[in-house]
Amino acid sequence: MSQAATSLSDSTPQAIRGAFLDFVDDPFYVAASESVRYIPDGLLVFQQGKVLAFGAYQDLHSNYGAIEVTQYSGKLMVPGFIDLHVHYPQTEMIAAYGAQLMEWLETYTFPTEAKFKDADYARKIASFFLDELLRNGTTTALVLPTIFPQSVQVLFEEAQRRNMRIIAGQVLMSRNAPDSLLNDAETAYGQTKEQIQTWHGNGRSLYAITPRFAITSTAEELALAGKLKREFPDVYVHTHMSENLKEIELTAKLFPDCKDYLNVYEQFGLVGDRSVFAHCIHIDDSAFQRLSEAGAAIAFCPTSNLFLGSGLFKLGQAKSSQYPVKVGLATDVGGGTSFSQLQTMSDAYKVAQLQGESLSVFKAFYLATLGAAKALALEDKLGSFDVGKEADFIVLDLQATPLMALRNPVPHAESLDQLAEKAFAMMILGDDRSIVATYVAGNLASIPT
Numbered sequence: 001m002s003q004a005a006t007s008l009s010d011s012t013p014q015a016i017r018g019a020f021l022d023f024v025d026d027p028f029y030v031a032a033s034e035s036v037r038y039i040p041d042g043l044l045v046f047q048q049g050k051v052l053a054f055g056a057y058q059d060l061h062s063n064y065g066a067i068e069v070t071q072y073s074g075k076l077m078v079p080g081f082i083d084l085h086v087h088y089p090q091t092e093m094i095a096a097y098g099a100q101l102m103e104w105l106e107t108y109t110f111p112t113e114a115k116f117k118d119a120d121y122a123r124k125i126a127s128f129f130l131d132e133l134l135r136n137g138t139t140t141a142l143v144l145p146t147i148f149p150q151s152v153q154v155l156f157e158e159a160q161r162r163n164m165r166i167i168a169g170q171v172l173m174s175r176n177a178p179d180s181l182l183n184d185a186e187t188a189y190g191q192t193k194e195q196i197q198t199w200h201g202n203g204r205s206l207y208a209i210t211p212r213f214a215i216t217s218t219a220e221e222l223a224l225a226g227k228l229k230r231e232f233p234d235v236y237v238h239t240h241m242s243e244n245l246k247e248i249e250l251t252a253k254l255f256p257d258c259k260d261y262l263n264v265y266e267q268f269g270l271v272g273d274r275s276v277f278a279h280c281i282h283i284d285d286s287a288f289q290r291l292s293e294a295g296a297a298i299a300f301c302p303t304s305n306l307f308l309g310s311g312l313f314k315l316g317q318a319k320s321s322q323y324p325v326k327v328g329l330a331t332d333v334g335g336g337t338s339f340s341q342l343q344t345m346s347d348a349y350k351v352a353q354l355q356g357e358s359l360s361v362f363k364a365f366y367l368a369t370l371g372a373a374k375a376l377a378l379e380d381k382l383g384s385f386d387v388g389k390e391a392d393f394i395v396l397d398l399q400a401t402p403l404m405a406l407r408n409p410v411p412h413a414e415s416l417d418q419l420a421e422k423a424f425a426m427m428i429l430g431d432d433r434s435i436v437a438t439y440v441a442g443n444l445a446s447i448p449t
């Protein structure tokens with residue numbers, strides 16, 4: 001079990017020395033030389049969970065000479081990964097064979113999620129899930145629990161024990177699923193309201209109104225979700241959209257008056273600058289434009305999109321300069337096949353390749369750090385080493401396996417070009433074995449092995 005943060009290490013300033021990579025701007029729009037911040041010999045000073053100072057070691061060390069410094073030689077420090085869309089109850093059914101979305105939900109997903117009525121069981125899996133995130137260097141995630149309030153409560157409780165910034169909300173489902181996973185829309189409205197009041201802004205926890213997708217909600221339920229969003233404008237909206245062709249066909253039948261899938265959510269006031277839509281694979285120019293204008297975000301889930309045969313996300317179009325849409329990287333476990341954001345970047349690269357585009361290592365890391373923080377409107381708190389931000393960061397090993405050591409015989413990079421080459425090989429070959437340490441609000445997470 002992870003240890004709760006100790007107050008001693010919180011109040012005493014600490015420092016880390018080594019190579020640091022983060023972003024000061026978006027590398028999709030601004031050249032790497034201006035958007036990437038790489039400090040080959042840097043110093044990060046933090047206290048009470050926040051960054052106190054950050055810069056070149058030679059510029060800072062005289063000011064912080066009395067502080068004990070932990071040195072990570074030959075390693076690379078980056079901000080903690082953010083997973084913009086993941087299902088904790090699906091942890092135990094990852095890698096389920098042979099089905100595409102609708103059949104996969106019926107055969108594997110719904111029966112598994114029904115088990116989360118049992119709070120003890122839900123806590124056991126929530127605990128495993130959060131440790132698995134940390135083991136993979138993910139310090140923040142936007143998470144779907146289930147329809148059961150107790151599955152939400154145990155997730156937030158376990159996240160708070162680890163001091164992790166987790167965003168989640170009770171999954172709203174009122175039709176087109178087994179009876180064991182259906183809730184009455186009014187009841188769910190009341191439960192969600194109570195949970196928002198309990199959890200939103202409680203410690204590092206934040207709340208997301210979470211209709212599963214248009215198919216499993218009645219119009220009444222989506223209207224109540226919209227009402228909640230009006231009552232609590234600073235909570236998130238989190239759902240799925242346009243992932244699979246059969247799903248889109250059924251959605252059109254269920255909502256015949258809506259001109260497209262996005263319009264279903266628009267009609268109910270669910271599309272705004274704190275809305276995150278997972279997938280958005282089969283959407284047209286108009287939907288991209290409307291998402292851009294609303295300031296909404298897309299969770300790009302490449303391992304899931306490949307595994308479930310859903311299709312290829314048009315990252316290039318989403319990041320166009322005419323109608324830019326905020327995009328963050330997401331695992332979507334258990335549709336996704338790995339908790340590792342390195343593995344997810346590796347598949348994102350391949351999804352881009354299949355469409356004649358190349359995703360640079362810097363763009364990929366941006367999508368899992370500052371880009372995802374922006375998608376959550378949390379860039380003032382997360383996603384880079386800027387002074388005042390929360391000290392969530394990880395230590396990466398570019399030589400984590402014999403093959404990676406052969407590929408990267410010298411782990412340290414002096415220039416941005418050298419770093420791009422070495423870090424790219426790590427992103428393609430790496431996984432949880434590359435995560436040497438995960439710091440959550442300045443505390444080294446202790447993760448069960």
Ligand code: GUN
Nearest residue numbers: 109212213240304332335
């Ligand atoms: N759409 C509705 N529910 C789900 C889910 O659990 N996983 C994925 N990938 N898509 C969904």
Ligand code: ZN
Nearest residue numbers: 085240278332
């Ligand atoms: Zn999902």
